[in-house]
């Protein structure tokens with residue numbers, strides 16, 4: 001079994017805890033000194049960095065929410081001056097503005113190594129040809145895995161997403177041995193192989209490192225069978241770094257968390273109280289080494305469980321179960337995160353629509369598709385078709401700008417979308433039925 005940073009990946013629990021304590025104390029000092037948001041929060045709560053004497057004391061400290069990043073948009077959460085920032089990524093916010101994430105040179109070094117750990121755990125070596133079909137851009141997936149694969153010494157093909165037939169040609173001709181993408185795109189590739197009358201024997205893949213959206217064992221079995229690979233899961237989120245938070249080894253029984261760089265807790269999302277190891281709840285992450293944008297107790301909204309076992313791979317890092325859902329209404333469509341509140345924000349810009357809408361997530365082949373039904377105002381309903389069509393096009397364009405993917409939008413007649421007395425249900429996910 002290969003390691004990338006064997007010493008760090010096989011520390012004893014006591015050693016890990018000691019490193020975490022030292023790093024937590026240092027990160028608390030850094031945010032207190034350099035980030036107004038945290039200094040203010042700590043003061044309000046009567047806390048100082050020194051209030052943390054043991055790991056358990058972290059529960060005294062405040063949470064950080066996605067909305068805090070929005071309130072401090074764009075650079076308010078940075079703990080270093082902009083001249084020390086060498087990269088910026090972002091992810092979708094719950095409304096109009098995205099979340100900005102900065103990296104210093106050291107952050108990029110760490111990022112590269114942490115993702116490299118996960119890639120090596122998933123079977124990648126310097127001899128591999130790594131086909132990266134994650135989008136390159138503000139999304140952290142493409143670049144995050146790219147630099148790690150290069151660092152390992154593999155030959156990296158930055159294909160990015162889309163044009164699946166061309167991807168398959170490249171896989172055949174360049175002999176890609178590792179596929180990196182979302183699980184749904186891996187299935188789409190399998191489907192396209194079928195359509196081209198090709199099989200796994202016509203390509204040369206050995207491993208698939210899949211992540212960025214939830215997927216279960218059924219999908220794993222199908223990807224492995226149809227693409228002829230061993231498929232491992234990896235998890236991360238832009239706010240705390242991107243990919244590289246945790247990943248499976250070839251034993252595929254839980255994701256090893258890079259806990260020397262991320263302090264992980266599980267809390268009860270209702271009471272916000274920490275839960276003991278082994279119990280299921282919301283994952284909360286404190287970054288231990290990030291320089292540009294350290295986050296204290298970031299509420300990921302992802303539901304999982306943390307546990308320690310004796311993994312046959314030899315890694316001692318704590319494990320997290322595959323995330324099984326979220327505590328908020330975020331949906332992931334082909335790896336892109338979408339909040340219903342973003343749709344609402346766009347609708348506010350158009351007088352001709354009502355705030356009543358319904359989002360449908362469907363499957364078209366193996367890919368996800370987003371459809372949005374929007375209720376028209378009476379005025380628009382009685383207006384000319386030409387006018388309706390023009391508005392529909394404008395809304396589609398705006399949605400594309402805000403959401404990052406193009407939904408199929410349809411107008412429906414006034415008063416036809418269900419009204420809710422309690423909590424509105426704005427999303428109908430038809431993907432698993």
Ligand code: DLL
Pocket residue numbers: 091134140141144210211212213214215233234235236237238239242243244300302322323326332335337
């Ligand atoms: O998806 C980072 C990433 C890129 C991870 C490539 C792995 C590979 P965001 O776009 O900010 O970042 O989305 C983060 O996606 O809070 C989870 O809800 C979900 N997610 C990410 N990985 C997994 C996974 C990237 N393996 C959000 N299983 C997270 C389930 C996942 N959900």
